[in-house]
């Protein structure tokens with residue numbers, strides 16, 4: 292989907308319409324979304340897919356202690372939320388002075404998740420790490436490519452019809468980055484004050500700054516600070532100086548921070564245009580400008 296510049300979402304317009312209406316109007320105006328986005332709204336739409344925040348948070352530097360557990364809402368052999376599978380028993384017992392964290396990126400884009408999580412814990416705090424959706428799509432593709440080298444190129448997958456400039460919004464790598472639609476789903480159950488949006492870009496250039504926001508949001512003393520991080524030139528990312536369970540510095544694993552394949556700049560340009568109105572809506576909904584339009588590169 293290519294969006295003409297005149298169709299950028301104006302804040303007043305966005306306020307007057309629900310997100311879905313606004314997106315619908317934009318799509319209709321472009322006549323390029325067809326039913327793709329609308330049919331996917333009923334099931335899954337997007338994910339942010341960034342694990343690094345919880346991995347950085349895991350060290351029990353402070354009090355309350357943070358515990359991390361994966362996937363409490365997933366039933367074994369079931370990922371479609373059909374069964375009533377909320378099972379807090381799989382979570383570790385949370386003692387006084389502890390906070391338990393759970394990290395499953397796909398929940399953000401799973402239609403049933405907000406309702407189910409709300410019925411489990413209405414006052415739960417939610418943290419979402421978001422990055423430029425264009426970079427996110429390329430990162431997503433890079434991950435798939437590492438497992439399935441035979442898949443078509445990013446440029447092929449990104450379009451329904453490249454000549455006509457029709458972006459394939461049904462491709463999960465692209466669909467997931469339409470954050471405004473996912474957020475709309477969550478805001479039907481949780482107030483914005485219960486959700487913290489962490490900038491994936493800031494997390495790389497200023498991990499301590501973003502972690503300060505996380506600690507404040509969780510009501511923790513700021514114990515993770517600049518002194519816990521250093522920039523690892525080989526990795527090209529910040530790493531932890533000394534995790535609690537080891538005396539050695541620790542970077543995130545090989546699957547985090549992979550080199551992305553070169554993508555045709557024209558395709559990147561088209562994707563930026565595609566995402567722009569959705570990003571504007573997301574900024575308005577969150578009250579945060581992630582400045583993705585101002586980025587030069589997409590790595």
Ligand SMILES: Nc1ncnc2c1ncn2[C@@H]1O[C@H](COP(=O)(O)OS(=O)(=O)O)[C@@H](OP(=O)(O)O)[C@H]1O
Pocket residue numbers: 339340341342343396429430431433491494495528529530542543546547548549
């Ligand atoms: N400190 C540090 N070290 C390494 N990587 C970092 C770091 N901070 C942020 N990032 C970015 O995190 C991206 C990987 O997160 P994922 O999206 O794969 O997480 S998840 O597994 O889907 O939850 C990964 O994306 P790619 O660069 O595409 O690999 C990184 O850009």
